[in-house]
Amino acid sequence: MNNKTSIKLILASSSAYRRELLSRLHIPFISISPDIDENPLQKESAEETALRLAIRKAKHVSVSNPGYTIIGADQICSCDGRQIGKSGSFENAKKQLQLISGKKVLFISAISITNGKDTLSSIVTTECKFRILSDTSIDYYLQKEKPYDTAGSVKMEKLGITLVEYIKSDDPTAILGLPLIKLTDFLIKLNIIPTK
Incomplete structure (x- = not known):
């Protein structure tokens, strides 16, 4: 934290994937885990859950870091109106992939x-059509990737791309x-990136 004095941007996340993505913008930042309850609320839609958690992460970290700009983010996988979070294990991941096999899924x-004064929030939705996945292909993918810390057990930046027929989004990084x-x-x- 000693280098915080020269940094005005904080990523409210412990995710290595989000750190890598943010580093592409070449803006100095540090990461702080927001350590909040990420369970969805009753009758909450996937959009509502993702937006609430992203806002809560940013504001939670902002409270103890006045003077900094905080980025919060969250991703929910939704299939047939059902929220699919991180699997946490091989068995759960296999069930998730069996569920989304051959279907359109929203991320x-x-x-x-x-x-601390202004808060800007938004949602970007990505539609994915998954191939029909055999148990053999699912087992192979899970053994290679171990994607138990990602929504829906899909790592699109790696072998997960082989599981889909197409991806539709306004933002390929979403x-x-x-x-x-x-x-x-x-x-x-917010004047973090200059335009002139």
């Missing part, structure tokens, strides 16, 4: 950024967990 990526196009819009509005 809802929410982002929220706050400087599926990876941090929509950089929308984030850039927000960073420009």
